[in-house]
Every structure is written in structure tokens, then in C-alpha cells.
Amino acid sequence: MNFRSLYRNSQIFKIALGIAILVVGYIASVFYKQMQSLESSVNVITNATETQLELERVLSIISIYETNLRSYVITKDKSYLEHRFLRKGEIEMNFIRIKKLVANNPARSKDVDQLKRMIDYRFALFKETLLLAESKNPGKEQLIAKLKESSDFTESMKTFVYKTINAEGDKIKIHNDNHQFELQDSIISAFLLVILSLLILLLSFNKMNVDIKELKKANDDLQFLNHSFNNAEKIAGFGHWKIDLETKLYTFSDNFLRLLGVDPNKFEPTIENFSKHIHPDDVDFVIKSHKESLETLEPTSMMFRYILPDGDIRYIRSVGSFTRNSKGDMIKTGVNYDVSDQYKKTLELEENNKELKSINEELESFNNIVSHDLQEPLHKIQMFISRIEAKEIDLISDQGKVYFSKIKLSANKMQTLLIDLVNYSRTIKGDKVFKETNLNEIITQILDDLAINIEDKKAVISAAILPTIKVIPFQMEQLFINLISNSLKYSKDDVNPIISIFEEEIFENEIYESKIISNEEYCKIVIVDNGIGFKQEYSSKIFNLFYRLEKDSKYSGTGLGLAICKRIVENHDGFIQVSSVPGEGAEFAIFIPRNI
């Protein structure tokens, strides 16, 4: 997944934002900690500086006091001693302040306590020196010794104080260095914080912008879709509706209402208002089915009628099914569409179908009439003819015999016609069972059936090896019988008929009626004779029903034979062609698909 798509994914964006906020929070808390430690550093430094100051002040007081005492010893001027107690008081104050300052530092407190003791001792020395100096007879050496002791002690006290001051100074120095570092850290943290916040802000802003753009686009698309949908509804003649099962509120699309023939703006969407427009014979069933479906949550599909305000009746198909909306509430949505035209067409079609069926039945009964009822009287006529021929023919006059032979001829012709008609009707009927059939077996069978005819004509019929294909066997038999009979019938008087049957390869995409065929798809069987032939221009007509080329009674025929052939070949999804030169014979070619 590339960055762009990561960026587009708002889930990931939210996570990133969360992490960023956590980071900012962390940095902020670090910054706060740093600030706090900075503040405590400042406190420590101030504290140390003040401690130093106070200590120095204590020392200076001691020094002043010492100087004053010396001056007094030398001058005996009492004024030098004026502030003696005041000074002591001052030091007490100083100590209270120092104590406060070093309260947090136990080591320093100890130092201060020690200093206090030293100062107390110093003051004791002052007192002793002063007493010595004020005595009537002060021993000079004694006094000098006392002064020396005092000044030594002051020195050691000074050393101690300075040591303490220095310690405080070191502390300040360390803190000061830390302070520098901390300050730098804080600046970096603060800077990072600002940058990061800015970045998050920028990203958020950008994201928001993108989202808003997308939202706007989606909104536009939705609006367009809605618009198209409304248009589509209008064009396709359907309307949609829905009911929220929680709120029980109905929504009908504009076109839904248009189909009802009402103004979309003046219709209150309730089922009661809607049902007013349903045909009274249908309304109970429609409302019942609908209400039931709301209980069972089963989809509905029904057909009923609207009565439009102008009284027009429309046939409506309504389908509905259940789904959940974004809030998770169950809703039933559906579509109603006007099927009046289809319905009327279906009715028409059914009517036509019925008619066709009855015509078919008539045809079937006609077939029965031809094949049975008509044959029965003909059979009788022929039987009686044969009876007369055998027994009574001698009793008839010569003219009568001529008439009689004409009767016989007509009866025979009628019989051929009936047989052909039956055969033709059999090619139309539905019972077409395809079976893998060896065409050679069929030819052998036929030659057997036609044996007498072949013998009469002294015909030579040769069949090469023919393929085995899927055909309707009895129809194939009929096809070859008709074609061979045809060749035998239209043979020349003075030449023995020669008929050859063979399979021929289809030459490279032989074209038949602009249809391209190949050897893989079709098998081509050719029947060639040396008969009287005909002009090529009749080649398509001779397959027509009852079309006869030769009117000469010598070539008796019904005009059905080749029509039957054509039908049979068409029943096999194939086709038949003929080419002929008058006086030279005819060549029939049948094309049968290899795979049916």
C-alpha cells in the first residue's frame, strides 16, 4: 500500500493522530518536568547566594565588633562599645535567616550550628577581653594574650565561614551549569513541541480538506445518481417504495406516484392512500400479502391492477424484499412496474398459442384422416378393382376395360399421393429421435426395399463407404428412398440408370447461401445419376411443395418427394443442393452437420 492510499485511509490517519497526540503529551510532560527542575535550580542558587551574603554579613559584624573592641582597648573610649548588644541582636537575626536558608541542607545546618557555637564562644572571648580591659589593673600581657586568642579564633572562624561560603559557591556553580543544560533541553523540547503540533495541525487540516472534497464529490455523485435513477424510473416505467419497520413510515418515489397517476407533491405517503388506487378486486389480497410479509420478512412478488384517476386499468408487478438501513433498522424496499403491455402481449400470445395448438390438432387429425380414414375407402376401391380384375374383367366391354384401367390408374395415383402426404406430415411432427446411424446400413436397407423397381429399370446403384452420423433414422431412410426413386423415375429410356452415392470432401470453405461451411462441421453426401436432368434455373423450385417439372404422365409424381427431402435435411439442420445439365443427369448434394 503506498503512502497516498495510507493517507486516504482515515482509520490509519486516526491512529497516526492518536500517536502524535501521545507524543506531544509526552514531550509536554517532559518540558513541564524540565521547567520544574529549572525552577528548583534557580531556588537553590538564590538560596546559596543569600546564605553566602548572610554569612559574610555575620563575619563583617564580628569584624566590626572586634575592631570596636580593639579601638576601645586602645582608646578606652566608651562610644566604641555603644552598639555592642545591638550587634549581637543583629547576628541573632542573621542566624535565624541563615537557618531558614539552609533548612533543606542538613550538612549546612550542622555547619551553621557549629558557626553559632563559634560565634557564641567568640562573644564569650569578647566579654572576657572587655572585662579584662575594664578591670582596674589589667595585666598587659594577659590582655595581649586574650586579644591574640580572640584574633586567632576570629581567623579560624573566618576560615570556617569562607569554607562554607565556598561550598555554597561550588553548589551555585554546579547548579548554574545544570541550569544551562536544562535550559537548552527545554528550548529543544519546546521547539519540537511546536513543530510537531504544527505538523499535526497541518495534516489534520489537509486531511479535513481532502475529506470534505471527497464528501462533496460523493454528494455530487449521489445527487447525480439520484437524478439518473429518477430518470431511469421514468423511462423504464417503474417506481420504488420502502417502509421502515421501526417508524412504520412509507416512502414512495416520484415515479411510483406518477404511475399511480397522482401528483407527487400532493400525496401523503401512507398505505391507506396507496390502496385507494388498487383495483377493488385485488386490494384485499395485495394488502394482506404485504402485511403478512412484514411479519414473516419473506420477500413478496405479486401482480395486480391499478385504477388510474382517469379510469384506465394498468397491470402492475410488484416485488419487495427486506434489508437493513444504516441505522440497522429493518426496512422493506420494493419496486412496482407497469407490465400492462407485456401482460396484454402475453395474453395475445397465449391466445395465439391456443389457436396454433388447435390448428396443430386439426393438422394432426387431418393427418389421421389422410393416413387412415382416406386410406380405408381407397383400400376398398383398390381391393374391389383387384377382385374385378381377377374374376369379372372378361365380362366387361372393351371400352369398359379402358375406363376400368383409368380407374385403376387414378386409384393407384391417389394411393401414392396419400403415402407421400403421410410421409411429408411425418417430417413435420415432433417425434424426432436422433441416433448414431451408419448410412451404409440405411442404403442397403433401401436397395432391398426398392429391389423390384431397380430390377425393372436394370439400374446399377453403387454406394461407397458412407459415414456414421447422428440422424433421425427413419427420416434418413425416407430421404434416400426419395432421392434414389427420383433418379430411377427420371432416367433415360434408352440408357440403364447408373446412380452413385458417396461422401465428398467439402472444398475449402464451400459457400452455400453466403454461409461458410467446412468439412469439420458438415458431411456432404452426393447422389449422382445419368438421367434426363433439368435446366439449372429450376434447381431451387424443384424442392417446393407440389412443384412438378415434368407434366408428362410418363413421369407420374405427386410433387412431394423432393419437398420431403428438403424438409428432412432441414430437420437435421442441414441443406440440400442440386445441379443439373439437361440430358446429362442430376447431382444432388446433401449437407448434414456432423455434430447435432
Next chain:
Amino acid sequence: MITHKDSIHILIADDDEDDRAFFSDAMMELKMNNKLTLFNDGKDLMEYLANPDIVMPHILFLDLNMPYKSGFECLKEIRADSRFKEVSIAIYSTSSSEKDIEETFIEGANIYIKKPNDFTKLKKVIKEVLNINWQFHSSGLNKETFFFSI
């Protein structure tokens, strides 16, 4: 042993008077030793066959298209009765439809004859049928697979 010198007992049911006449004339002219009984329709035939005392016929000719009871119905009834299992049944009809031929054979007919349109032919057909039926009777051939269509 039955020889051809014994009489052959033949029944025929055909509602057409002329066809019955043609048939009996043909039988007569064939001069075969036989006893022919004619019935006007299937109902008459079945009533006759219901009598337990009758001489069992060798062969029965049935027209298909008959009033009251068609040849097809007769065929089914006769084949359902084991009394007649040795009787050959020949269908004798104007129809030559493959459907009729196959269905009657399936229902137990042995012979199917399309009524010829020529008396000489009729004689020939009857002779051939009786002959082949005779072979099946006299040579112990399997009646279950005895079919002859002409």
C-alpha cells in the same frame, strides 16, 4: 404331432364387412385346411373368448380401428390372460405407422399386417403369415420373440 393336415383354427375381428369378406374369400381360395370364425367387433370377440369351453384358436386377426373395443384393447386383455399365451395374435390394419407396429408388438402382438390393396397380395400375405406361424408352432420356436411385420 400336429401336421399341416390338421385344421388350423383362425379367428378374425374386423368391423368392416367388406374386409371380412375379402379375408374369408382369400382363405377359401387358398384352400387351406382351416376353420375361420368372423367377429364384427372387438366386443363380440372378447365375449366369445370369455367362454371357457371354446376350442383354442391357433391365430387371431385383430383390426385396430374398431368401435366399442379397439384391437389394441383386445390385444392387451388377451395378453393379460394366460389361457391364450399359446395363441398367436396378428394385427390386421390399414395403418402402417411405425408407432402402431411397435406399440402392438410391445403389447404382445406377433404379427402385424398392413391390409393390402390387392386381393392377390392379400392371399399371398395370409399364406405367408399362416406359414410362418405354422413354423413357430411346429418347430418349437420362441414365441416370446416371434415378430413378423408385412
Next chain:
Amino acid sequence: MRLYIKYDGIVACRVILQEQLERLDISYKLLELGEIEISNSVTKENLAQLQEALNKYAIFVVSNEKSQLIQKIKDAIVEMVYEKDKLPSVTISQYLSDKLNFSYGYITNIFSEYTYTSIENFIIIQKIERAKKLIIEDELTLTEVSYKLNYSSVAYLSSQFKKVTGLTPSAFKRIVDKRRNLSN
């Protein structure tokens, strides 16, 4: 329910003859099919009893010599068609005159006189009967059947089949199958 059985009529016939002859205590010797030698001491009553017993199985004692001969001819033909796995290649006239010790002319004349049919026709009928059996048994293809019955081609068998039955072998098979389905 129906059972379809295959049987050998000749064997069945022999078994029946043996059983009945033994039941009546007649000493016998089965010669060729359709011929039994029994001792001359058999009484007339015994013989009548035997005839009566055999008539139940549609086996008839034939006394007429010509009838006997016809039976022999038929038996020889049936044997030829059924027993030998493949029909003999010698001519049928040769086969029959050798087997029956009569001239073929005499045989055909007497056969036609008594049976309304010719020997040739009878052979065809018997061959087609065998073909029917083989087709129903459905173990051999039509080509194999035609070879087994000495036909030069399937087409020749088919056309002879159609001549004798009026049906093609496949229509015959279809009818027999449907008949069986119907009776089941």
C-alpha cells in the same frame, strides 16, 4: 417379477426323456436327437404310458417314417445352426445328405411336402431365430453375430432379418427390451 432364462432345449429334452424312460423302467439308448432305441420287450401299455407322459412336454412319439425323416431333417438343421459354434462351410445340401444318408433332392421334396416351406427357408428361419437369441443376450455386436451365423456382412444379416421378421435388428431389440420393461 420375471426371470429371464437361457436354456438348451436339446439338453432339457434329453433329461426329460431319460427321466420318463427310467420312471417306466424301460431300458433305452438315446441315439441322435429325436431317436431312441428301446428293447422290444416293452409292452403296448408301457409304450402308451410313455407317450402320454411325453405329450405333457409337447414331445410326441412319431411313428410315420416320413414324419420321422422330416423330424430328423429339422433336428439336423437345428443342430447345425445351434450346436456348431460356427456354421459349417460345406454346402448345406452336402451336410444334410451326408448326415441323413438320403439324396438332397429326396430330402427337399419330402420336407416341402410336409412342412409348407422349403429347407432353405427353414434354415433361414432357424438362423434368424438364433440371431434373435444372440441379439437379446446382448453379448455380441451385430457384426459378431453375422460372423457367427456365417453371413457375408452385417447388411446381409439385417436384410434377411427384415425379410423374416419385418423388422430391423435394432427395432427388434428395442421392442423386446420395451416388452420386458412393460412386464416388469
